Amino acid sequence: MTDALFAVIECLHSMKNFYDLTIIGGGLAGSEAALQAAKWGLNVQLIEMRPTVTTGAHISNNLAELVCSNSLGSTLPDRAPGVLKQELRQMGSYLLDFAEKTSVPAGRALAVDRNMFSQLVTDRLSASSNIHITREEANTIPDGAVIIATGPLTSLNFSKTISELTGEDALHFYDAIAPIINFESINLNIAFRASRYQNVESSGGDYINLPFTKAEYYHFVELLTAAKRIPLRSFELEVEKGVRAGAHEFFEGCLPVEILAQRGQDSLAFGPMRPVGLTDPHTNSRPFAVIQLRQDNLVGNLYNMVGFQTNLTYGEQIRVFRNIPGLEHAEFERFGQMHRNTFISSPKLLLPTLQLRDRPNIFFAGQITGVEGYAGSIATGLLASWNASRLINNQPPLTLPETTILGALCHYITHADLSNFQPMKANFGILPPLHLDRKAGKLERAQLYSERSSKDLKIFMENL
Numbered sequence: 001m002t003d004a005l006f007a008v009i010e011c012l013h014s015m016k017n018f019y020d021l022t023i024i025g026g027g028l029a030g031s032e033a034a035l036q037a038a039k040w041g042l043n044v045q046l047i048e049m050r051p052t053v054t055t056g057a058h059i060s061n062n063l064a065e066l067v068c069s070n071s072l073g074s075t076l077p078d079r080a081p082g083v084l085k086q087e088l089r090q091m092g093s094y095l096l097d098f099a100e101k102t103s104v105p106a107g108r109a110l111a112v113d114r115n116m117f118s119q120l121v122t123d124r125l126s127a128s129s130n131i132h133i134t135r136e137e138a139n140t141i142p143d144g145a146v147i148i149a150t151g152p153l154t155s156l157n158f159s160k161t162i163s164e165l166t167g168e169d170a171l172h173f174y175d176a177i178a179p180i181i182n183f184e185s186i187n188l189n190i191a192f193r194a195s196r197y198q199n200v201e202s203s204g205g206d207y208i209n210l211p212f213t214k215a216e217y218y219h220f221v222e223l224l225t226a227a228k229r230i231p232l233r234s235f236e237l238e239v240e241k242g243v244r245a246g247a248h249e250f251f252e253g254c255l256p257v258e259i260l261a262q263r264g265q266d267s268l269a270f271g272p273m274r275p276v277g278l279t280d281p282h283t284n285s286r287p288f289a290v291i292q293l294r295q296d297n298l299v300g301n302l303y304n305m306v307g308f309q310t311n312l313t314y315g316e317q318i319r320v321f322r323n324i325p326g327l328e329h330a331e332f333e334r335f336g337q338m339h340r341n342t343f344i345s346s347p348k349l350l351l352p353t354l355q356l357r358d359r360p361n362i363f364f365a366g367q368i369t370g371v372e373g374y375a376g377s378i379a380t381g382l383l384a385s386w387n388a389s390r391l392i393n394n395q396p397p398l399t400l401p402e403t404t405i406l407g408a409l410c411h412y413i414t415h416a417d418l419s420n421f422q423p424m425k426a427n428f429g430i431l432p433p434l435h436l437d438r439k440a441g442k443l444e445r446a447q448l449y450s451e452r453s454s455k456d457l458k459i460f461m462e463n464l
């Protein structure tokens, strides 16, 4: 192709309304949204700021990069994240399919080789003739149909644009990510492989477990609570320049371990370090506490510390975490760190169709809406894309049945009490009650929720 032809194409691409749909943010929600819209035959522009502008947490140039854990959560049909996956499958999610294609062993969870996963997504997006990927920071919101999926680390300039659009400040709180360790550096004379509740006789298991005696545990808690943390200063400064920080709060579902430890010396032993369902084959007994490591890539040379988000300085992470039995010589491939989390006041601003109440051509998707987690972000990307496509084709946007996890999540984020609004993960608590005429146990209720979601979604989709 000649330079002149390239110039004409670029010029056409930069013209207003050349695209049917503009998606801002090529993360989990934006990537799913782009692939869905392309499937409906729309001409899509996907704007991703990386690598020109970085988020501080993403490390590659790939689209749909998983920034922390490599797990998309449970696959069990009687767990809410499992039901959400079942719904994603019913609705033809591309990213769920890619996740399954790049999965690594993780017991009953869907964990992926993060590089293979994001590479597969990037390749598929790049190969689509309906999708034009623009690598630049979006600072304005274009005319026409738009999906904003800039995620928890929305650039500060764009946060201001969103604030101007919505007429109020974006909210912020802080999350933390867990370290990743090189497998070769783990001492397997101390650590042992097992999944929780696995038969003691059977060898192997998907997790590497680092067992603590009582004395080792309390010594570790002491070191952890006294260790130096990275001050939040840089975030605070950024926030002051940008938008209001709602509060420098931590999200309860993703607390740094040092904060948890500070709440009480046994809180870790009842939290991420609980030993239930595990027997150490070296001692043939249950350890006092355990840290689990989960495989992070297909090759199996990287392991992440499950539930061990931290904001200790990198030097302190080496010093303190090398006191963990089995990690005396640990090599850290990635250190834990804190991150900013941005989400809008969805109860006030959004409809359950994920449209902005005042500007229905603008959709929000992903974590910025107040759904929490990878699968929820993918799912809202899918729904926003379906609805944007319907709007463009003069069809009414869809509100999913509240008996589905996705429908319930969209209902929750758009109806929650604004004064207490915090991101919400997939869970059965947000579903409408079952109205049984008898008492049912937890497991039976979970199965009934799962069956109801599957049936209602099937009927809903048949009637589209």
Ligand SMILES: Cc1cc2nc3c(=O)[nH]c(=O)nc-3n(C[C@H](O)[C@H](O)[C@H](O)COP(=O)(O)OP(=O)(O)OC[C@H]3O[C@@H](n4cnc5c(N)ncnc54)[C@H](O)[C@@H]3O)c2cc1C
Pocket: 024, 025, 026, 027, 028, 029, 030, 047, 048, 049, 050, 054, 055, 057, 058, 064, 065, 066, 067, 068, 069, 070, 071, 072, 136, 137, 138, 139, 149, 150, 151, 152, 153, 154, 155, 158, 175, 176, 177, 338, 339, 340, 365, 366, 367, 368, 372, 373, 374, 375, 377, 378
């Ligand atoms: C550090 C961190 C750790 C997390 N850990 C987990 C976890 O372990 N498990 C879990 O389930 N969830 C986790 N989450 C929460 C959430 O599930 C993920 O952030 C998920 O990736 C959200 O999907 P998303 O599509 O909304 O945003 P993202 O996947 O972050 O995608 C947003 C994209 O928008 C781009 N972008 C931002 N601003 C602009 C702009 N102005 N112009 C163009 N592009 C822009 C970003 O570069 C990014 O690629 C974590 C979040 C963070 C930040």
